[in-house]
Amino acid sequence: MERELAVQATTDALTGLPNRRRFEDVARDEIARGAQAGHPVVMAVMDLDLFKNINDNHGHAAGDAVLKAFGARLRETMRARDLVCRFGGEEFAVLMPGTRAAQAHQALERLRSEVAAHPILYNGASIPLTLSIGLAEGAGAEASLDRLLRAADAALYAAKVAGRNRICHADGIRAARPAAR
Numbered sequence: 001m002e003r004e005l006a007v008q009a010t011t012d013a014l015t016g017l018p019n020r021r022r023f024e025d026v027a028r029d030e031i032a033r034g035a036q037a038g039h040p041v042v043m044a045v046m047d048l049d050l051f052k053n054i055n056d057n058h059g060h061a062a063g064d065a066v067l068k069a070f071g072a073r074l075r076e077t078m079r080a081r082d083l084v085c086r087f088g089g090e091e092f093a094v095l096m097p098g099t100r101a102a103q104a105h106q107a108l109e110r111l112r113s114e115v116a117a118h119p120i121l122y123n124g125a126s127i128p129l130t131l132s133i134g135l136a137e138g139a140g141a142e143a144s145l146d147r148l149l150r151a152a153d154a155a156l157y158a159a160k161v162a163g164r165n166r167i168c169h170a171d172g173i174r175a176a177r178p179a180a181r
Helices: 002-010 020-037 051-058 060-077 101-117 145-161
Strands: 041-048 083-088 091-097 120-122 125-127 131-138 167-170 176-178
Touching: 002 020, 020 041, 020 083, 020 091, 020 145, 041 051, 041 060, 041 101, 041 145, 051 060, 051 125, 060 083, 060 091, 060 101, 060 120, 060 125, 091 101, 101 131, 101 167, 131 145, 145 167
Parallel strands: 131 167
Antiparallel strands: 041 091, 041 131, 083 091, 120 125, 167 176
């Protein structure tokens, strides 16, 4: 019973992915381990573009189905050692330990292009989906959870401003620039 409650408290009920609380606990440890060993880490924050339109046009049950399908696709696409979570709403996060931004970009670009190419089917409707992603790399002392999340979030915002359905990198830990597509 206690274990079941602990799982419920740290798991997103809809997608089955770790929730923000679990993600932050594990990510802090993972980032500290990487910093001690001198290994880089990449934080990616992603948002399902124009998700409100899915709920408005197809209903909340369709929106839930899209979130579940995307969560499954995200989990299948990322490596076993990557920490994947539903951060809340239509926002997801991935921590990629021992990874450089260029490697992360390749993996996330595969995810982004696959999502864009394969609409979600729900009750006979084909629901197109695109994804905006912000990513930030850190190593050593600069790699704190808060700094990486802030930088990745700023890069996500840049991806949305630049037109959505793209990946933007945080430049160091500060500004963001669109990545080549």
